Amino acid sequence: MANEHNPRRVALNTLNAVFNDEAYANIALDENLVVSRLSEIDRNLVTALVYGTISKKITLEWYLKPFVKKSKKWVKNLLLLTIYQMIYMDKIPTSAAVDEAVKLAKKQGDPRLAGFVNGVLRNFSRTPLREFDEIKSKNERLSIQYSMPEFLVKKFIKQFDFDRTVKILESLDKPSKASLRVNTAVATVDDVQMKFDKLVKSELSPVGLVADSGNFAKTLEFKSGWFTMQDETSQLVAPQLDITGTEEILDACAAPGGKTTHIATYLTTGHITALDLYDHKLKLIEQNARRLQVADKIITEKCDATKISEHFTKEFDRILVDAPCSGIGLIRRKPDIRYRKESSDFTNLQNIQLEILDSAAKHLTKSGIMVYSTCTIFDEENFDVVEKFLATHSDFEQVEIAHEKSDIITKGCVFITPDMYHTDGFFIAKFKKK
Numbered sequence: 001m002a003n004e005h006n007p008r009r010v011a012l013n014t015l016n017a018v019f020n021d022e023a024y025a026n027i028a029l030d031e032n033l034v035v036s037r038l039s040e041i042d043r044n045l046v047t048a049l050v051y052g053t054i055s056k057k058i059t060l061e062w063y064l065k066p067f068v069k070k071s072k073k074w075v076k077n078l079l080l081l082t083i084y085q086m087i088y089m090d091k092i093p094t095s096a097a098v099d100e101a102v103k104l105a106k107k108q109g110d111p112r113l114a115g116f117v118n119g120v121l122r123n124f125s126r127t128p129l130r131e132f133d134e135i136k137s138k139n140e141r142l143s144i145q146y147s148m149p150e151f152l153v154k155k156f157i158k159q160f161d162f163d164r165t166v167k168i169l170e171s172l173d174k175p176s177k178a179s180l181r182v183n184t185a186v187a188t189v190d191d192v193q194m195k196f197d198k199l200v201k202s203e204l205s206p207v208g209l210v211a212d213s214g215n216f217a218k219t220l221e222f223k224s225g226w227f228t229m230q231d232e233t234s235q236l237v238a239p240q241l242d243i244t245g246t247e248e249i250l251d252a253c254a255a256p257g258g259k260t261t262h263i264a265t266y267l268t269t270g271h272i273t274a275l276d277l278y279d280h281k282l283k284l285i286e287q288n289a290r291r292l293q294v295a296d297k298i299i300t301e302k303c304d305a306t307k308i309s310e311h312f313t314k315e316f317d318r319i320l321v322d323a324p325c326s327g328i329g330l331i332r333r334k335p336d337i338r339y340r341k342e343s344s345d346f347t348n349l350q351n352i353q354l355e356i357l358d359s360a361a362k363h364l365t366k367s368g369i370m371v372y373s374t375c376t377i378f379d380e381e382n383f384d385v386v387e388k389f390l391a392t393h394s395d396f397e398q399v400e401i402a403h404e405k406s407d408i409i410t411k412g413c414v415f416i417t418p419d420m421y422h423t424d425g426f427f428i429a430k431f432k433k434k
């Protein structure tokens, strides 16, 4: 709604878009904030309300269930938003949360609905919170406690066992760190660290700096290209390409250009060709390349990476396939991902990942290096893809990756789950053409 100045209404509009119309949370939030007239403090409140309510959706529905039999979708979203504040936001008094909800309901619908919202919330506030212990099934309890669809809980347990699953879910439930990659084309790690007291060096990436929180993308240094926001795990990809500086490199799935712009910092006379499916996404790569002052090294091309031969005849010295994936490793930062998945998605994604690798493999020079990466932690999209690719490409061999933190290496690949270093979940495999 244009010119909205009530943060809870902006939050509710965003939740309606995400829960009722399957909008992506980050996009819906941006769209609703852009047309609002909110102060910085209120914008932060909206962000906390939206991300908090989404990340606890299944838990909140379980808390609400005994109090509501049936309701309109927007009324249910308003109730979830409000009980989120009552349960998890200590600084907001219950009475304020309830009053705001009733006011919103009055403005939004008919007055009887405001009465209904008032009744449900007063009743809820007078009743002690249910305990998770009352849920008998272990899987269901994890699903409700950590707001994770039960089929995903089962999938975690099948791959990681029960105790490790709990660790991963607990870790996903905590806020993410702010993570920066220093752009060595413009600044040094020390330059950036000296500007911001709260940054400490990453344990995983030599060009990474991290803080518990902070909006570094708003700073002058960010705008001047000193650094970019990138998870520590993603920063481990470019070094695996063994770049000397003169190579011609293909980044097959490049937008928004986090890894393309990192790769570019290693190049002297070489270039990187960055592909993606969509024009608006190629523009993001170009914008980032300009901000980070590496645009002269990067050529963008709209191209379906499953059909590279239809666009190019040439070969590349290095290829990165940072494949489209289920993104399960990103749940902490993109909490809505978990509600979008179905079992069949994982197999479909594996087929696309193998198709892209196969298409890219034809364009790698002899002795060239190809790196495959995903931001997911499920085997179907990681180790199984590596195995299937090698089984059908006898002209390729796996190159074992080494890292001083040996716990992030499994079967010669980087494999990091979110509980290990409080990063995204991530996977990297490295191949060489014989």
Ligand SMILES: C[S@@+](CC[C@H](N)C(=O)[O-])C[C@H]1O[C@@H](n2cnc3c(N)ncnc32)[C@H](O)[C@@H]1O
Residues within 6 Å of the ligand: 234, 252, 253, 254, 255, 256, 257, 258, 259, 260, 275, 276, 277, 278, 281, 303, 304, 305, 306, 322, 323, 324, 325
């Ligand atoms: C994991 S993201 C890439 C992130 C990027 N490498 C970075 O570091 O910023 C995957 C990208 O692949 C693109 N994509 C999906 N299918 C593709 C295809 N068939 N060909 C080319 N790009 C594709 C998506 O649009 C998305 O931008």
